[in-house]
Amino acid sequence: MKKQNSYLSDNLYVEKDKVNSVKKTMKSEKFFHYLAETFKAMSDPTRTKIIFALCQEKELCVSDMAAIIGTTNSAISHQLRTLRNMKLVRYNKIGRLIFYSLDDIHINHLFAEGLRHVEDL
Amino acid sequence: MKKQNSYLSDNLYVEKDKVNSVKKTMKSEKFFHYLAETFKAMSDPTRTKIIFALCQEKELCVSDMAAIIGTTNSAISHQLRTLRNMKLVRYNKIGRLIFYSLDDIHINHLFAEGLRHVEDL
DNA sequence: GAAACAATTGAACAATTGTTCATATATTGA
DNA sequence: TCAATATATGAACAATTGTTCAATTGTTTC
Numbered sequence: 001m002k003k004q005n006s007y008l009s010d011n012l013y014v015e016k017d018k019v020n021s022v023k024k025t026m027k028s029e030k031f032f033h034y035l036a037e038t039f040k041a042m043s044d045p046t047r048t049k050i051i052f053a054l055c056q057e058k059e060l061c062v063s064d065m066a067a068i069i070g071t072t073n074s075a076i077s078h079q080l081r082t083l084r085n086m087k088l089v090r091y092n093k094i095g096r097l098i099f100y101s102l103d104d105i106h107i108n109h110l111f112a113e114g115l116r117h118v119e120d121l
Numbered sequence: 122m123k124k125q126n127s128y129l130s131d132n133l134y135v136e137k138d139k140v141n142s143v144k145k146t147m148k149s150e151k152f153f154h155y156l157a158e159t160f161k162a163m164s165d166p167t168r169t170k171i172i173f174a175l176c177q178e179k180e181l182c183v184s185d186m187a188a189i190i191g192t193t194n195s196a197i198s199h200q201l202r203t204l205r206n207m208k209l210v211r212y213n214k215i216g217r218l219i220f221y222s223l224d225d226i227h228i229n230h231l232f233a234e235g236l237r238h239v240e241d242l
Numbered sequence: 243g244a245a246a247c248a249a250t251t252g253a254a255c256a257a258t259t260g261t262t263c264a265t266a267t268a269t270t271g272a
Numbered sequence: 273t274c275a276a277t278a279t280a281t282g283a284a285c286a287a288t289t290g291t292t293c294a295a296t297t298g299t300t301t302c
Contacts, residue, residue: 013184013185013188014182014184014185014218014278015182015185018178018181018185019185019188019189021177021178022174022177022178022181022189023188023189025177026170026173026174026189026190027173029166031239032166032169032170032173033166034239034242035166035169035235035236035239036163036164036165036166036168036169037164038235038238038239039160039161039163039164039169039235040160040161040164040165042157042160042164043157043158043160043161043163043164044157044161044289044290045150045153045154045156045157046290046291047157048153048156048157048160049147049153052147052148052153053143053147056142056143056146057139057142057143060139060143061135061136061248061249062248062249062250063134063135063247063248063249064134064135064136064139064140067134067140067144068140068143068144068147069147071291072291072292072293073248073249073250074249074250074251074291074292074293075290075291075292076249077248077249077250077251078250078251078290078291079290080249080250081250081251087242095248095299095300096247096248096249096298096299096300097135097248097249097299098248098249098250106234106237106238106241107238109234110231110234110235110238113227113230113231113234114156114159114160114231115156116227117159117227117228117231118152118155118156118159120227121155121208135248165259165260167260167261182278182279183278183279183280184277184278184279192261193261193262193263194278194279194280195261195262195263195279195280195281196260196261196262197279198278198279198280198281199260199261199280199281200260201279201280202280202281203260216269216270216278217268217269217270217277217278217279218269218278218279219278219279219280
């Protein structure tokens with residue numbers, strides 16, 4: 001017997017069953033948008049450096065991150081805003097210093113998984 | 122006793138020890154660039170939809186992905202190139218159909234971790 | 243209060259990105 | 273060979289991004 005809905009040129013889809021079943025599981029536009037934003041927050045070299053540094057040291061202030069990474073405080077601060085907006089980092093103000101740290105253990109896991117993927121190449 | 126190298130305004134860094142120890146662990150420019158590229162590959166809504174769909178169905182052809190996601194074949198194909206370049210997907214040609222799947226289990230883990238993070242919000 | 247300092251912010255700029263549209267390539271079946 | 277189909281590709285466009293520079297806010301110390 002011929003495999004259902006496969007390779008039929010007069011069909012809108014190649015495999016109607018697959019299309020319908022996957023379609024049912026799809027989440028909202030908002031969900032995918034937010035998911036993409038989360039990955040995007042980790043998609044810049046300066047930001048991966050910041051996150052990597054915060055994996056080594058629980059808390060770091062802006063100037064020290066700039067010194068570690070070798071860029072300006074301004075550039076770091078701009079990127080920290082992105083990380084803050086996406087809730088990847090939180091901060092703790094002590095006098096005029098602001099110590100940043102990763103927001104929760106999920107971020108560590110997510111980042112560690114990315115590290116593993118790249119190290120395997 | 123005063124905490125070493127903390128809050129000293131005549132220092133280039135706030136906490137010299139932290140800066141030096143983290144600096145030693147930093148990876149190469151290339152590494153952070155590649156790591157960022159990997160996250161960037163997942164940082165677009167259309168691409169998160171593609172990856173999500175491929176988490177549900179091991180193999181999907183371009184037309185079916187377009188039908189599931191609700192966009193053109195061309196848009197899907199362009200995004201698949203990005204995913205291909207970053208080795209997030211591989212493909213299997215059968216006649217004029219090309220079935221795409223996630224490249225390895227690492228991608229599933231990485232993506233699943235991202236899903237969990239967003240679902241917790 | 244004034245100077246020094248940590249961090250943030252806004253404007254501006256080049257660089258990159260994602261889509262659409264049109265076209266090209268490749269495979270199938272008549 | 274020709275038409276239909278599946279996918280890929282190139283050009284073009286608006287939109288977004290990351291950095292730098294200059295200015296600003298808020299805190300500490302003198």
